Amino acid sequence: MGKGKGIDRRQFLGRSSKAAVAAGVALTAAPSMNVLGANEKILCGIVGPGGRGRHLMQRVMKVPGVELVAVADIYNGWRDRAVRMAEGKTSLEVKAYDHYKKILDDKRLNAIVIATPEHAHAHQLVDACDAGKDVYCEKPMIHRWQEGKGIVEAVKRNKSVVQVGTQRRSQNIYKMAREIIQSGKIGEVTQVRAFWFRNSPDDKPAWRYTIPNGVTEADVNWAEFLGNAPKVPWDPRRYFQWRCYWDYSNGIGGDLMVHQVDAIHMVLGLKMPHSAYGTGAIYRWNENERTTTDTWNAVLEYPEGLAINYCSMFSNDHYGHCEQFLGRDATLELNNEAEMKIYAERESNRTQDVEEIQVASEGDKDYLHLENFFGCCRTREKPNCTEVDGFHSAAAADLTIQSHFSGKKVRWDAEKQEAIV
Numbered sequence: 001m002g003k004g005k006g007i008d009r010r011q012f013l014g015r016s017s018k019a020a021v022a023a024g025v026a027l028t029a030a031p032s033m034n035v036l037g038a039n040e041k042i043l044c045g046i047v048g049p050g051g052r053g054r055h056l057m058q059r060v061m062k063v064p065g066v067e068l069v070a071v072a073d074i075y076n077g078w079r080d081r082a083v084r085m086a087e088g089k090t091s092l093e094v095k096a097y098d099h100y101k102k103i104l105d106d107k108r109l110n111a112i113v114i115a116t117p118e119h120a121h122a123h124q125l126v127d128a129c130d131a132g133k134d135v136y137c138e139k140p141m142i143h144r145w146q147e148g149k150g151i152v153e154a155v156k157r158n159k160s161v162v163q164v165g166t167q168r169r170s171q172n173i174y175k176m177a178r179e180i181i182q183s184g185k186i187g188e189v190t191q192v193r194a195f196w197f198r199n200s201p202d203d204k205p206a207w208r209y210t211i212p213n214g215v216t217e218a219d220v221n222w223a224e225f226l227g228n229a230p231k232v233p234w235d236p237r238r239y240f241q242w243r244c245y246w247d248y249s250n251g252i253g254g255d256l257m258v259h260q261v262d263a264i265h266m267v268l269g270l271k272m273p274h275s276a277y278g279t280g281a282i283y284r285w286n287e288n289e290r291t292t293t294d295t296w297n298a299v300l301e302y303p304e305g306l307a308i309n310y311c312s313m314f315s316n317d318h319y320g321h322c323e324q325f326l327g328r329d330a331t332l333e334l335n336n337e338a339e340m341k342i343y344a345e346r347e348s349n350r351t352q353d354v355e356e357i358q359v360a361s362e363g364d365k366d367y368l369h370l371e372n373f374f375g376c377c378r379t380r381e382k383p384n385c386t387e388v389d390g391f392h393s394a395a396a397a398d399l400t401i402q403s404h405f406s407g408k409k410v411r412w413d414a415e416k417q418e419a420i421v
Contacts, residue, residue: 042374043092045070046113047100047124049082051209052138053115056165057082059367060113061089066374070095072103074221075239077212099224100124104131111377114138119229119248122147125162125387129154134161134377136370140258141390143250145398145419148391155387163373163383164390166262167365170372173340176359177325177332178267186342187328187351189268189306194260196252196312196321205285206294206314207243207255211236237288244290251292252280252312253397260323261300262385262393263334264308267325271392273300273308277409278400284315298400303414310400330354337361395419 044060046053049071060068067090071082079096086094097103103112104127111134114124122142128135129151141164142148155162168174181189200206217234225239229247232238242248243255250258264270280293294314301307325332329350331343338361344354369384376383395412402421403410411420 040065042066042110042377043070043108044068044111044113044374045072045103045106045109046082046115047072047103047128048078048114048116048120048138049073049085050075050078050115053078053113054082054085056113056115056136056138056366056370057085059364059370061086062367063371063374066111067092069093070097070103070106070109072097072100074098074224075215076219077215098221101127104128104133109133111136111374117225117242117248118250118254119143119242120225120227122151123227125151126154129158129160129162132158134373136163136165136373137390138165139262139390140250140254140394140397141387142394142398143248143254145395145402148395149417151387152391159380161373161376161380161383162387162390163369163376164262164385164387164393165369166259166385166390166393167369168259168263168337169266169384169389170368171337171361171365172363173334173337173359173361174263174267177334177340178269180342181267181325181327181332182269185352186325186330186332186354187345189325189327191306191326192264192268192308193324193326194257194264194308194310194322195319196256196260197317197319198312198314199317200314205287205290207292208237208241208288211240215240244288244292246291249292250397250401252294252296253278253298253401254394256312256321257296257298257310257400258393258397260310260321261308261396262389263323264325265389265393265396266385267323268304268306270302270304272412272414273396273399274303274414275301275409275411276396276399276403278402278404280404283313298403300396300400330356337365 044066046057068086069090069092073079083094083096112128114137118140121137125135125137215236222234238245278298280296282293283295285294296312298310299307320336323334329345329352333341340359342357344356372384399410399419406421413420
């Protein structure tokens with residue numbers, strides 16, 4: 001099916017050129033609202049309490065010293081459900097808002113969690129920083145690479161704390177992998193293989209999340225959802241199953257690949273690749289006007305002298321997901337976010353002795369990542385995944401999308417912070 005359906009190269013690249021404008025840049029910084037005493041409660045609100053948002057809410061409400069007291073959503077069903085979840089977990093009134101800008105005007109709030117579709121992240125994050133809030137933003141931080149610089153500038157001028165939701169950075173096995181590899185214990189790494197394989201029954205297509213019974217356009221602010229995306233008539237599939245459409249999502253690149261690229265960046269201390277190539281197609285889930293691909297292959301090349309080889313598909317999950325760091329003396333694998341293993345090369349090929357170990361992951365990664373964020377809201381230290389980290393991983397993934405649509409290898413100008421297609 002080529003590049004997926006419903007959008008051609010000219011349309012895609014034209015939309016990308018508008019992304020920086022969509023993110024927006026405020027001229028005046030808001031006064032900081034983020035100075036907190038060590039024992040003072042952090043009052044938090046959430047924008048986008050859909051499926052992922054409610055998952056995060058459950059963990060936010062478990063973090064000591066944090067109270068979730070406001071929700072905002074453009075769909076009344078998610079909004080009402082989130083209020084019911086939060087009530088009883090706080091002594092304060094839980095306020096509900098039908099637009100993200102209204103929750104930003106809530107002067108009680110110190111922090112905001114953003115869990116909306118990815119095409120909305122950039123402008124909501126910038127506006128939240130300019131409103132004096134600290135922000136936990138679900139991944140990917142950006143939909144198009146052009147949006148990244150505006151966010152970095154907004155964080156800097158407001159002295160905001162921003163954590164991006166690539167939670168591997170808060171897991172013990174990834175921190176341990178970083179220490180092992182950067183100390184040279186598996187030798188020089190010149191290639192990393194990463195993959196994420198999924199499968200599901202024929203009656204449960206990938207990313208076709210359940211649409212609530214009876215929902216109509218009257219229940220949703222459809223125009224607000226579309227934002228700067230192409231104007232199309234109300235379609236509940238596009239609203240509730242937005243990952244299936246390029247207009248709102250980078251598909252596998254924005255949902256899965258960005259997690260693993262960010263983890264690899266963390267472990268190896270990388271920033272941006274100097275070149276990227278991506279290609280994908282719809283091979284299985286050829287239903288209901290889907291446009292994002294169900295199969296994805298990409299290569300990222302880095303100035304440090306190594307490459308990431310990435311692949312994903314939605315019709316076989318035997319191998320699960322994994323990051324494999326291929327060193328001169330050993331291979332370090334991070335399997336399914338559950339364990340780390342090290343395998344030595346043959347003794348005749350090694351330059352050093354290698355200890356083969358196996359370590360299990362510990363704790364709830366989402367909780368640990370949120371706990372780290374709220375801790376940094378108090379200390380004003382850098383969280384585990386900053387806005388710069390989020391920019392690099394999401395931009396790297398987006399470069400592969402740009403390559404997919406242009407049919408060319410895309411290069412990154414590190415000095416200008418721009419893609420060359």
